[in-house]
Amino acid sequence: MPLSTKEIEKKLEEISSLNDPFISKYKKDHRKSVQTLIQKWIRKYEREKQLIEEFNQMQKFEKQAKAAGFNVIAGIDEVGRGPLAGPVVAAAVVLDEYFFLPGLTDSKKLSWEKREEFYDFIMGNAKAVGIGVVTSExxxxxxxxxxxxxxxxxxxxxxxxxxxxxxxxxxxxPINTKQSSIIKGDAKSISIAASSCIAKVTRDRMMKQYAEIYPEYGLEKHMGYGTKQHLEAIKSYGATPIHRMSFAPLKLS
Known part of the structure; x- marks a missing residue:
């Protein structure tokens, strides 16, 4: 007797291979609900496979450095160059060879929820994390x-x-440590992607704290960037101590 839709759904949660006989068997099932479940499982499987492949590709620079005899490889990235307010924040992250986080990429491409999830994972699993903050002043x-x-x-x-x-x-x-500069490195190197995530979450949390001090500016929404809301608030209320007075339009006012 064939399994019910609920039983199939539960069984699919335990399967990790497209070649599993269970998949082959229920691909032939004529029930529409079963076909929907199977196709959903296949899409999820293919997406996860793609993320693993991308993760492996993003280890290329780390593997090259290891092969050249380097042991402690740090990825470095920053966030906050463009905003009119708030600090620029950088992070340095050292990962070990067992670090595995498919889906990690340039933090700008991740949702807020995924960045928070990845931040916690990186902080808990990286060999070392360093953060640098430079104020607007x-x-x-x-x-x-x-x-x-x-x-x-x-x-x-x-x-x-x-x-x-x-x-x-x-x-x-300007440091004696051997280094490579990688254009769009946060989408090409897993270590840089990790540092991008740490820097982004760190700065966003800082800007949300500033938003409580300066609620008129909507900093928790735009993180200090020059949005229409932010520019209008500057016109109405003037600059705060966290605004960058060397940036246009502030330096013109």
Missing amino acids: EIDQLNIYEATKKAMLEAITSLSIEPDYLLIDAMKL
Whole structure:
């Protein structure tokens, strides 16, 4: 006697291979509800397989560095170069060879919920995480490019273990450690993607705290970027101590 739809659904949760005889058997089942379940399972399986393949591809730079004899490889990225308010935040992350998190990529491509989930996983499973924060006042003093470098260097020096190789998203740092600058590295290197996620969540949480201090600006929505709402709030209420006065339109006011 064939299994009920509920029984099939429960059994599918235990299956991890497309070649499982159960899949082959119920692919031939004529019940529409069963076909819907099977096709849903296949789509999920193919998506998970794709994420694993992408994860493996994103280990390329780490594997190359390991093959060259480097042992402690840190990925470095930053968030917050473009906003009119708030700090620039960088993170440095060292992963071990057993780290496995399919779906991890450039934090901008992840939902808020997925970033939070991945943040917790990375913090709990990375060998080391370092964070660097440079304030809006320092950004005005240094310029955003130099402030970004400073944040990245702070993130590296705050690691609990010293890296012997750096994978950096689109930057070169004035440091003796061997390094590679990778354009769009947060979508190409798993270590940089991890640092992108840590930096993004860290900065977003900071901006939500600032939003409680300066509620008129909607910082919890736009994170300091120059949205219409933010620009109108600046016109109405002026700048706050966390605004970057060297950025247009603030420097023109």
